[in-house]
Amino acid sequence: MRATLSLLSSLLVAAFLLSLLLPWAPLAALFEQDRDLAWGVLAELRLPRAALALIYGAALGASGAAIQALFANPLASPDLTGTTSGAALGAVVTAYLIGFSSPIALSVGAVAGALGALALLLLLAGPRAETATLLLAGLAISALAGALTTLALALAPSPFAFYDAYDWLMGSLADRSLAQTAFAGVPALVMIVWLLRLVRPLDSLALGEEVAQSLGHDILGLRIRIVCLTALGVGACVAICGAIGFIGLVAPIFARRLSHSHPGRAILPAAAIGALLLIAADLVSRLAPLGRTLPIGVVTALLGAPFFLWLVAHMRWRLGAS
Numbered sequence: 001m002r003a004t005l006s007l008l009s010s011l012l013v014a015a016f017l018l019s020l021l022l023p024w025a026p027l028a029a030l031f032e033q034d035r036d037l038a039w040g041v042l043a044e045l046r047l048p049r050a051a052l053a054l055i056y057g058a059a060l061g062a063s064g065a066a067i068q069a070l071f072a073n074p075l076a077s078p079d080l081t082g083t084t085s086g087a088a089l090g091a092v093v094t095a096y097l098i099g100f101s102s103p104i105a106l107s108v109g110a111v112a113g114a115l116g117a118l119a120l121l122l123l124l125a126g127p128r129a130e131t132a133t134l135l136l137a138g139l140a141i142s143a144l145a146g147a148l149t150t151l152a153l154a155l156a157p158s159p160f161a162f163y164d165a166y167d168w169l170m171g172s173l174a175d176r177s178l179a180q181t182a183f184a185g186v187p188a189l190v191m192i193v194w195l196l197r198l199v200r201p202l203d204s205l206a207l208g209e210e211v212a213q214s215l216g217h218d219i220l221g222l223r224i225r226i227v228c229l230t231a232l233g234v235g236a237c238v239a240i241c242g243a244i245g246f247i248g249l250v251a252p253i254f255a256r257r258l259s260h261s262h263p264g265r266a267i268l269p270a271a272a273i274g275a276l277l278l279i280a281a282d283l284v285s286r287l288a289p290l291g292r293t294l295p296i297g298v299v300t301a302l303l304g305a306p307f308f309l310w311l312v313a314h315m316r317w318r319l320g321a322s
Contacts, residue, residue, distance in 0.1 A: 004258050008272040012054070015279040019050035022283060048181045049173045053279040055181070056173075056237040057247055059188035061274020062267050063230040064248030065255060066195050069202040069263030070226050071125075074256075074311065075135060077249035078234050082141030084245065086117025087231070087238035088168045089145045089152070096156035103183040103240065111187075111235035117141050118227045170297030171244035173282055184240040191233025195267050198222065202264035244297050246304025247274050247281075253311070277303075 020042060021027065030038035064077045071081075078084050090113020095101045100109070125137040149168060201222050204212040209219050234248075255270035256263065278296075281303065285294040 005269065005272070008269060008276070012272060012275055012279075015276055015283075016050055016054060019053060019279050019283060020046050023287060044177070045175070048176045048178050049282065050279065051178075051181045052173045052176055052184060052237075052241055053282045054275045055185045055188050056241055056244065057251075057275035057278030058192060058271040059233040059237050059274070060244070060248040060278070061251035061255070061270035061272070062192045062195050063234050064274070065252035065263065065267045065270035066198070066202065066226050066230055067248070068252050069205060069266075070223060072206065074253055075249070075308075076138075077246075077252070078230065079142065079243065079245035079248060080135065081121050081138045082117035082145055083114045083230060083234050084238055084243040084248075085142040085145035085149070087111070087114040087235040088243040089113045089149045090116070090235070091239045092149050092152045092168055096158065097152055103180055106239035107183060107187065107236045110239035111231050113145070114231035114235040114238070115228065117145060118231055122223070122227070168242045170295040171242040171300075173241055173296060176240060180240045184237045187236035188233045191229045192267075192271055194225070194229050198225065199264035199267065202267075203262050206261075206263050242297070244278070244300055246300045246308065247277050250304055250307055251277055 027038060027041065030041060060078055063083070067076045067078065067081060067083075068074055070076070087110040090109040090111070091106045093113075094105055094109025098109075100106075120141055121137055124141075125133045146169060153168070201212065201217040204215050204217055205219070205222070212222075213219055251274035252266055252270040254273050255266040258269045259265035278300070281296055281299040285296045285299045288294045
């Protein structure tokens, strides 16, 4: 496990440096013309973008691993359970309808939206939901939150609010500042560190609630902590970058293979894999042909949707075979 984490750390460093330097041609031209301007582009534009990709991806990976462990279901993830769409709704309502657009206010609104979505999911599907029930409830919450987000943008007093829909619904890492990076990074880091303290209870929960309780773990308290922590970390990132899907689904599945199917021990590698995936998706969006930048949510959906369909088909095949 240590060797795997070391390899993931090395890959993360390499990916982070590539995110800073690519595309290289315009940056090299700037260094030839004006070195101060080139360093400014690196520090003010590329560094926040690379850091946000790392932070947001890690938050999605870790929260996805925790949610999958909580629901004992590999299809549970922040986007499929409505967490990210609920956070986007909370941030949009806070900024465009209530009128508070500071990073703190946006983070509070996004966390409240994420909490509401997860609470509604627990109410509708239950804590140990079957796959079909979880998917139906999560998709219904996500669709409702997405529709309400679009409605809130359409009804906002600002005539330009509706044009921000792409940023909120598809996500964007562009043109963010270091201050915004810190507002997303601190709650995300708190979430990851706290989730790592819940490794043993989550591993015990995989054996069943009765076994976990017999080992002295408070199951109700564990659920509340996971719901609140994932809402805090993901909500803060969504408040700055908008909703980005499929990273929280894909990363924990690969991480569980590295942790030998221990859901708690998968949190740290899931965070690393999530960061790697989002940095890679951001690089793809920036290096798109024809000189156009793709929305990063489109890239993650194009990569993640086929994997999701394969996973559903694989689970159905396994159930049919048994």
